[in-house]
Amino acid sequence: MGFRKINTPGILSAWEQFVSTGDLEPGVLAPEVEASWRRCLEAGVDPFAGRAPGVLRPTLFAELRERKQDLIRVARPFMDNLFGLVAGSFVVLLFDEHGVLLETVGDPERIRTCQDLNLNGGALWDEHEVGTNGAGTSLILGRPFQVSGPEHFCRKHHRWTCSGAPILDPEGRAIGLLDLSGPVDETHSHTLGLVMAAVAAIQNALILGQRNQELTLLNDRLSRVLGTVTDGVVVVDAQGVIGQINPAAERILAIPGARAEGRSIRDLVLDPEPVAALLERGQEFLDRELDVQSGPGVQHCLASGKPILGGGGAVRGAVLFVNPINKLKRLVNRFSGAQATFRFEDILGQGQALVRAVQLGRAAAENESNVLLTGESGTGKEMFAQSIHNQSSRRKGPFVAVNCGAIPRELIASELFGYQDGAFTGAARGGRPGKFELAGGGTLFLDEIGDMPLEQQVALLRVLQDRAITRLGGDRAFLVDVRIICATHKDLREEARRGTFRQDLYYRLNVSMIKLPPLREHPEDVPVLLQAFLARRGNRAALDVDPAAVAALQAYPWPGNIREFQNVVERMALSVQGSRITLEHLPEELLRSPEALPPPPPAVASGPLKLRDLLAEEEREEILASLRSAKGNMTRAAQNLGISRNTLYRKMEKFGL
Numbered sequence: 001m002g003f004r005k006i007n008t009p010g011i012l013s014a015w016e017q018f019v020s021t022g023d024l025e026p027g028v029l030a031p032e033v034e035a036s037w038r039r040c041l042e043a044g045v046d047p048f049a050g051r052a053p054g055v056l057r058p059t060l061f062a063e064l065r066e067r068k069q070d071l072i073r074v075a076r077p078f079m080d081n082l083f084g085l086v087a088g089s090f091v092v093l094l095f096d097e098h099g100v101l102l103e104t105v106g107d108p109e110r111i112r113t114c115q116d117l118n119l120n121g122g123a124l125w126d127e128h129e130v131g132t133n134g135a136g137t138s139l140i141l142g143r144p145f146q147v148s149g150p151e152h153f154c155r156k157h158h159r160w161t162c163s164g165a166p167i168l169d170p171e172g173r174a175i176g177l178l179d180l181s182g183p184v185d186e187t188h189s190h191t192l193g194l195v196m197a198a199v200a201a202i203q204n205a206l207i208l209g210q211r212n213q214e215l216t217l218l219n220d221r222l223s224r225v226l227g228t229v230t231d232g233v234v235v236v237d238a239q240g241v242i243g244q245i246n247p248a249a250e251r252i253l254a255i256p257g258a259r260a261e262g263r264s265i266r267d268l269v270l271d272p273e274p275v276a277a278l279l280e281r282g283q284e285f286l287d288r289e290l291d292v293q294s295g296p297g298v299q300h301c302l303a304s305g306k307p308i309l310g311g312g313g314a315v316r317g318a319v320l321f322v323n324p325i326n327k328l329k330r331l332v333n334r335f336s337g338a339q340a341t342f343r344f345e346d347i348l349g350q351g352q353a354l355v356r357a358v359q360l361g362r363a364a365a366e367n368e369s370n371v372l373l374t375g376e377s378g379t380g381k382e383m384f385a386q387s388i389h390n391q392s393s394r395r396k397g398p399f400v401a402v403n404c405g406a407i408p409r410e411l412i413a414s415e416l417f418g419y420q421d422g423a424f425t426g427a428a429r430g431g432r433p434g435k436f437e438l439a440g441g442g443t444l445f446l447d448e449i450g451d452m453p454l455e456q457q458v459a460l461l462r463v464l465q466d467r468a469i470t471r472l473g474g475d476r477a478f479l480v481d482v483r484i485i486c487a488t489h490k491d492l493r494e495e496a497r498r499g500t501f502r503q504d505l506y507y508r509l510n511v512s513m514i515k516l517p518p519l520r521e522h523p524e525d526v527p528v529l530l531q532a533f534l535a536r537r538g539n540r541a542a543l544d545v546d547p548a549a550v551a552a553l554q555a556y557p558w559p560g561n562i563r564e565f566q567n568v569v570e571r572m573a574l575s576v577q578g579s580r581i582t583l584e585h586l587p588e589e590l591l592r593s594p595e596a597l598p599p600p601p602p603a604v605a606s607g608p609l610k611l612r613d614l615l616a617e618e619e620r621e622e623i624l625a626s627l628r629s630a631k632g633n634m635t636r637a638a639q640n641l642g643i644s645r646n647t648l649y650r651k652m653e654k655f656g657l
């Protein structure tokens with residue numbers, strides 16, 4: 001029962017006839033066996049041999065086993081099982097895809113009796129070498145096949161039944177073969193079935209092993225990525241329990257990974273609403289400002305949360321990304337230019353008042369007190385503010401400049417203090433930080449502080465007192481760590497006396513006051529500035545300056561101060577053809593200036609009041625002309641005049657334009 005019936009005598013006599021004459025009676029053999037015998041005859045296989053002739057050299061065999069180690073490792077337990085199932089007279093053999101014997105499991109005694117066949121590791125059981133056989137023939141067929149008794153081409157194998165099944169990789173390529181060989185009188189069709197089942201199991205185990213390896217690799221890569229990203233990443237389950245946390249998140253939450261895992265994210269994120277919506281309803285959130293617990297303190301962060309959804313949309317967990325706002329602000333500052341470029345070394349001039357101002361500036365950089373810079377437009381107030389910042393301990397933090405005179409009165413508060421989501425119609429979603437927050441850890445330069453409306457002066461005073469700000473529409477005060485430097489061209493003390501500037505604010509800002517002299521008060525610096533500004537024109541040939549031209553430059557009153565002077569020098573350098581700057585290269589207005597015209601005509605000299613009127617009228621005309629040629633573009637008109645926009649506005653107001 002169950003034994004495969006093969007017509008042994010019929011096949012045997014067909015074999016005898018075939019090996020002696022090459023003729024075959026049709027229908028006696030299975031077609032696969034018949035085709036195999038013909039291949040063997042053609043290949044010149046000796047039907048009376050049967051011992052595997054070729055054996056790989058030990059080193060090559062060792063290399064082959066090394067290459068096939070995964071297959072051998074995975075197949076070995078299945079071979080042991082198979083041997084356990086089929087009793088002692090069978091041997092279980094594992095071959096590579098070319099028919100080289102890799103591994104044998106069987107009764108050692110029985111294996112020894114097979115020595116005449118060469119069942120040794122490294123022996124080649126290819127059909128071309130040893131004729132029709134369970135291993136070589138099924139490798140040629142590319143499918144499981146059983147060869148029993150006289151179906152074998154070589155006589156020596158006639159006492160065997162061999163069942164072989166190729167082991168395939170996921171792409172269907174043979175990577176080896178499993179064979180079960182035993183006595184021919186125990187030929188059983190189920191033997192092949194057993195081998196096939198074992199091969200199926202080996203193939204599955206190989207795929208699983210490979211998947212495992214891929215998963216390990218993927219996991220390894222993911223861990224590396226998570227380990228290197230500077231964003232904090234926290235993975236939680238559906239209950240919000242932390243399963244994974246990357247080093248950046250460990251730093252943000254100030255909690256080592258081992259202590260974070262197993263804790264609830266709800267305890268660590270201090271704004272419960274978005275996390276609850278994420279875990280309970282799978283509602284993601286993007287770039288929300290949240291406070292998170294950071295050791296004993298609190299860290300203000302920008303956070304996003306994404307649910308991990310299972311089948312049917314159920315929330316399986318979530319991934320949270322957190323970034324401290326301070327880090328983002330540093331990035332924004334880097335790219336938005338909120339950085340100070342000037343240093344005290346860049347401030348040129350040896351005039352006594354200027355040198356004194358630099359001394360005071362350097363001293364102010366050593367402490368944190370508020371500084372008030374006063375001086376006309378273009379005297380270098382912002383340059384001083386930047387230099388103080390760059391010399392102070394805050395040099396690595398942002399330098400944020402705000403021109404209080406240039407912001408519409410109703411927007412000043414939101415610019416300075418920021419606003420909360422929904423604070424007013426038209427406000428950006430998610431709210432926006434103000435300049436005080438953006439300057440956190442650095443310096444806030446409030447230019448034209450004298451133009452700040454009174455009601456905002458009150459708010460500013462409060463910030464200076466409490467060192468905390470509340471965003472518009474917000475209900476919580478943030479501590480801000482900012483050094484304030486203010487600047488004005490106005491006489492703030494006079495403004496305070498007149499009641500247009502709050503006295504208490506004036507005293508608070510004026511802890512250290514630095515007055516920058518107008519250029520006309522230090523004309524001795526004109527040659528130095530002239531040389532420095534000419535030298536900045538890149539690699540163009542050096543220019544000489546006629547002493548009369550220098551004298552004219554020194555005599556001019558420079559209402560736009562060093563900024564105007566710099567613009568004029570640059571324009572002159574562009575207009576000069578040769579290598580010498582003379583009086584003729586100076587802009588007309590400089591020569592028209594009475595101080596620059598030696599000697600002054602007596603009529604003009606006799607009436608200083610009339611002269612002032614005359615000059616004012618000329619200036620008004622010039623401003624009008626410049627506005628017309630710039631088609632009302634204030635920035636361009638100011639540039640053409642060599643003054644700042646603020647000065648232009650001021651002058652327009654003065655002349656009622």
Ligand SMILES: Nc1ncnc2c1ncn2[C@@H]1O[C@H](COP(=O)(O)OP(=O)(O)OP(=O)(O)O)[C@@H](O)[C@H]1O
Nearest residue numbers: 346347348376377378379380381382383562563644
């Ligand atoms: N002492 C100086 N040495 C070299 N360059 C200077 C000096 N003072 C001013 N400058 C130049 O003049 C330009 C204008 O200076 P800055 O903007 O600091 O003036 P300000 O007083 O802030 O003007 P405003 O009140 O109009 O804003 C600077 O960019 C710099 O190039």
